[in-house]
Amino acid sequence: MTKVVEVLANREELIARSLSVVCSQIQAAIAERGICTIAAAGGSTPEPLYKLLSAQDLPWDKIHVFWGDERYVPSDHQDSNQKMARLAWLDKVNIPPSNIHPIPTGSGDPAADALAYQTELQQFFQVSEGEFPAIDIILLGIGDDAHTASLFPHTAALQVRDALVTVGNKDGQPRITFTVPLINHARCVIFIVAGGSKKPALAQIFAPVADDLTYPSRLIQPSGELLWLLDAAAGEELQSLG
Secondary structure, eight states: OEEEEEEESSHHHHHHHHHHHHHHHHHHHHHHHSOEEEEEOOSSTTHHHHHHHTTSOOOGGGEEEEESEEESSOTTSTTOHHHHHHHHTGGGSOOOGGGBOOOOOOSSOHHHHHHHHHHHHHHHHTOOTTOOOOOSEEEEOOOTTSOBTTBOTTOGGGGOOSOSEEEEEETTEEEEEEOHHHHHTOSEEEEEEOSGGGHHHHHHHSSSSOOTTTSGGGGOOOSSEEEEEEEHHHHGGGTTOO
């Protein structure tokens, strides 16, 4: 694993740097393999990144978009990660509809929808049961509780090692989420973190010793690149790390 920590002066510079990194990773993946696979994150922090991505001149027909997690709500619900990414980004670019791979949330059975998404990933990446694909780019954020994707502290999803996708739990509400091993098989994981409220969580995530089940983002140790992009409000105390 190659780990890089960058602290940017403010949120605007954080998003600008995130755009530069993501575009570079997209272009490198397409140059090497002919396509780029990217898993989008939810939350408010990446939304301005998606808006900037929508203005980029990229080979959208060679880019496939997945999601690292999703709230168990309809795709047109205001809390839907898919809806946010479509409005900010995907609806504004010339990407083939077949290149967009949203997490299904419509069956009424979160476990069945998680299995359906796992099957879609296995078929797209042509991996067998028990194998994990290498997604080119996985975008992640963290919560004030150090969760990432829908991997929340002390929930069963943290322990899943034999699946690509599982059901997460947020205060009794189901989520669908990538598992720890799927994220850790990525070629590049990019955490984008803003705001002073994240400082206590970051201190534990970067601590030499802490409980992984209490601070789930500690579990993300990908085999490829790991980039932490932080604004100064979040990361001022981590600037010496890398």
